[in-house]
Amino acid sequence: MKAPSGHWHQQSLQFKYTQALRVRPGSRAAHSANGPENCFIIAESKSPILCARDLSVNPHISFEDCPPLDYLLVPGGRGTQKEVYNEALTGFVRRQAEHCQALLSVCTGSFILHAAGQLSGKKATTHWASLERLRALGDVEVIEERFVEDGSIWTSAGISAGIDLMLAFIARTFGEQIAGDVQFSSEYFPATARYGKVEQHPDAPTYLRRSRLHCRNH
Numbered sequence: 001m002k003a004p005s006g007h008w009h010q011q012s013l014q015f016k017y018t019q020a021l022r023v024r025p026g027s028r029a030a031h032s033a034n035g036p037e038n039c040f041i042i043a044e045s046k047s048p049i050l051c052a053r054d055l056s057v058n059p060h061i062s063f064e065d066c067p068p069l070d071y072l073l074v075p076g077g078r079g080t081q082k083e084v085y086n087e088a089l090t091g092f093v094r095r096q097a098e099h100c101q102a103l104l105s106v107c108t109g110s111f112i113l114h115a116a117g118q119l120s121g122k123k124a125t126t127h128w129a130s131l132e133r134l135r136a137l138g139d140v141e142v143i144e145e146r147f148v149e150d151g152s153i154w155t156s157a158g159i160s161a162g163i164d165l166m167l168a169f170i171a172r173t174f175g176e177q178i179a180g181d182v183q184f185s186s187e188y189f190p191a192t193a194r195y196g197k198v199e200q201h202p203d204a205p206t207y208l209r210r211s212r213l214h215c216r217n218h
Contacts, residue, residue: 042066044088052077063092068099075162076107076127084115093118104154104169106162110134113153123150127158128205144206157205163188 043049043059050056074093083089093116097103105113110126111134113119120139125131125148135142147156147165149172156165167188171179183189199208 052079063088066092066096069096070099070101072096072100072103074103074105074109074112076105076109076111076158078108080108080111084111090116100152102152102154102169102173104156104165106156106165107158110140110155113155114140118153119155122153123148124153124155125157125205126155128203128208129158131205146207157207 041057041059042061042063042065043057045062046059048056048058072093090112093103093112097116097118103113103118105124105126107127108130110119110124111130113124114134114137119137123141123143124134125143125145126134128144131142131144134140145157146161147154147168149168154165154169156162163186167179167183170182198204201208
C-alpha cells in the first residue's frame with residue numbers, strides 16, 4: 001500500500017503500540033506544534049494496551065494493517081529490555097525499514113533498532129545509564145552526544161534529548177525555518193542551568209561533562 005500522493009507517513013512505536021502521523025508537506029500542520037492533520041495508533045492487535053501508570057491506549061489498526069511508512073520513530077523505556085525479544089515488534093520494524101527514508105529512536109529505543117538488525121555497524125547513542133550496555137553489543141560505535149545521525153539512522157540520548165533529535169531531523173528534512181517554527185511554538189529553548197552538579201556524576205555522558213565549563217550550577 002503506497003502513501004497517498006502529496007502525503008508522508010511517520011510512525012512512532014511505543015513498545016507494544018505505535019502512533020502514526022500523516023501530514024501534507026508544506027501544510028501548517030506539518031510544522032505546527034498542534035501536530036498533524038491525521039493521527040492514529042497502531043499495535044500488534046486492536047485490543048487496548050495497558051501502559052505504565054495504568055494508561056490505557058486504544059489502537060486503531062494493527063501492525064499487519066499498517067501501510068508502508070516513510071519515517072519510523074522508536075521510543076525507549078524499561079519495556080525495551082523485554083521487547084527486544086518480541087519478534088512481532090522487531091519484525092515490524094525490520095519490514096518497515098525496507099522502505100523507510102529514516103529510522104529514529106529515543107532513549108533505549110536504540111536497542112529495538114539493533115534487535116531489528118538496523119544498528120549494526122552504525123554510530124548511535126542511548127540513555128546515559130545504558131551506554132555501556134549499548135557498547136557491550138559489540139557492533140555499535142557509541143557516541144556520547146544528545147543525538148547522533150548516521151545516514152538514515154538517527155538515535156538520541158534519554159527522554160528530552162528526543163526533542164533535540166526531532167528538531168534537527170525536521171531541519172534536515174523540511175528546512176530550518178520549519179524547525180524554527182516548531183521550536184518557537186514549543187518554546188523549547190533550554191536554560192543552561194545544571195542542578196546538583198550532575199555534570200560531575202561519574203557516569204555522566206561526555207556531552208554533559210563537557211558542559212560544566214558553560215553552565216551555571218545551583
